[in-house]
Amino acid sequence: MLITERDQLRSEISQFVKKHGGDRSALIPALQYIQQKYTYISEFAMQAVADELDIHPVEVYGVVSFYSFLDCRPKGRFVIRLCRTISCEMQGKDRVARQLENDLGIKFGQTTPDGAFTLEYANCLGMCDQGPAMLVNDQIFSKVTPEKVHDILQGCRQVFGAHAMQRKEEHII
């Protein structure tokens, strides 16, 4: 039997929600699950979650837009979040930021055309003694210097081979 991707996503969400009690408190775990697996939460996924929890799609959208780590639009394979709070600012965040922009050719808030990198600011990452701090997906880098930026990006590019591209395209919903 042919199963469309939407049907598959729906049943996946349904199973996940059941495992987590099937009520409103399963909302955030479900969204985190989708975010992790598909890198973003599509319009359809939000409505499917709402259906499962018997709440309204707009409430799910409200939650997704509230949290910076949940996205309703696709982002790059690597989301780079640079800390912009005062300790990192004083340790030379601006130089790191300029280096990132130059290396990637994009501004903060943008994604590279090949879909590899997204550049964002984050508020305090809790590494105030080791600033400037930077988060690449789940990995934290401390005491970042403009020289290190180049190495970090290079490391990402090496991971970001054919396999990574394929995985992302497969799951565009």
Place this chain on the structure above:
Amino acid sequence: MSEEIKTDRAPVSQRAHKVSAGINGDALGAKVTVQIDGNEIKVPLGTTILEAANELGIRIPTLCNHADLCVAGVCRICVVEIEGSRTLQASCAYPITQPIKVKTHSQKVRQARRHILDLLLSKHYGECYACFRNNNCELQALAKEYGVDFFRFGHPSKPFYEVDRSSYSVIRDMNKCILCRRCVRTCIDLQEVGVLDVENRGYQSKVVTYMDKLLGSVVCINCGQCINRCPTGALRANDPTDEVWAAIDDPKKHVVIQTAPSPRAAIGECFGLEPGKALTFELNTALRQCGFDKVFDTNFSADLTIIEEGTELLLRLFKNLVKGDHSQPLPQFTSCSPGWVKYIEHFYPELLPHMSSAKSPQQMFGAVIKTYYAKKQGIDPKDIVTVALMPCSAKKFECNRPEMCDSGYKDIDYGLTTREMAQMISEAGIDLPNLPKSDFDDPFGTATGSGIIFGATGGVMEAAIRSVIELVCGIRIEKLFEHARVMPVRGFEGVRYAELALPQIGPVPDLLKGLVKDWEWIKGATLKVGVCHGTANAKKVLDDIKAGGQFSQCHFIEFMACPGGCLGGGGQPIPTSPEIRAARARAIYSEDESYQIRKSHENPAVVELYQKFLTDGPCGHISHKLLHTHYLSRGKYIA
């Protein structure tokens, strides 16, 4: 008289903070003494400071608080100082659990409120002169009350957002939004439609639809309850008064207006009268002075609806109970409320076969005016402009439905709300409350009491019961219910259920002779009916039907999309509260009792219509063409 506020599905943090008073309310500890501005009062545990102050007659300003909605505590305008507390507290969200001393207007409080107002105004774009809520705006009133004479934190000179005019019914102007979330709570808790919520957080918060789409493309049912509860002019109805004036000023056009019962019971509020004073016959004079060529009574078509819908019910009963044909299943749902129609089309399309195919009174009248009336008066229907005065914003959507053109023209050209009519009347310089009375125009005349009560929740059911009992049993309804008051279906409980045993059967009346031979098959039956208002309650009933509960055994269920029925509709004067709706209901029921004829099937104009025009009777071929419609299975997926 308290309406149930549904908060089951609201997050715990948004539920009203109530502490149980215990079984014995007078028991030690169940009451607590609170001192507000030096006045002492004993209140039950869990009462909020705001409620206690109201009881003492002390005014605390509010913006996000509303009698129909759960506590939000977001606007902070109601802050008060509590002795011993470090910070100011929002009085609407502070349950009293111990003896406290409260100051409601200390220097600290006054300054905080003034700053809150200044902050609200620093993000509130718009000129008060060019706003439909001018003089009826809670923000404007507070600015006056707190003596705002300059903008401490600035005032926007340019709009932030584009105005969303995509919906036929509701216009959203988010530049005027103050983020009180009343519309959000109305849409999610009160109506269970869930169109609006807040996106992002902090400074970037904005009230949006799903993914910030246009209102016309999401699952809005157009009930307009958000308009009635908005404290500012951020939400308003789509106003066609300019087009209506243009039609009136055009000498070639024959402009007729029909007035529904609810606007007549409420329009006085726009002219400074207390709620609960009906101005039916003064309004007729005012409308003629405005320039409308004919003034008709929507109750005529309400009576027509009862005949059509009642006949359909009897046919459905016969089909299901005698023939075993379940293509049109029981219970039958009423179809008068366009908000409710759109609700079921979106959320329960699988139950659409239960809907009565009869049009709403507004649309029936439009079809009759552009066919029967046009022919009778010798006017080309293309020169007739039909205007409907309704308490409803969803009627604006309904008259624009593509299937509502059965007369060959757009059946109803414009739907006006009570507020817009009041605006037109004051624009024409007419002093409505002091006008002489005048009657409705022929050939439809003044209708019956059954038509009037369509405006209140349970009214359609009551009117239907009056007619069905008399037509089937052959006895007068006054024998069963004193003064024809069918009390079991009246009231303001969200969901009501009633059973009514048919005492006997009578001869088949002339009107229905073509459809049934006798009433033997219904002898000794018990009519089971349900009534609900507000789509949150409709959801409960529909879920019950799907689960095979009590309401799946019903024969006929009345649904109205707005809390309180049409009298609480989205086009009615602002503000609204349970007390105001109860006052309007009293006006409607007392007007019903002042009528000579109080049953739909006795309306002489309706009887004449069936003799001269709809010659093959109720639910016949002609009436099916003009007075019945079909529905669209829309689903709730937002593309």
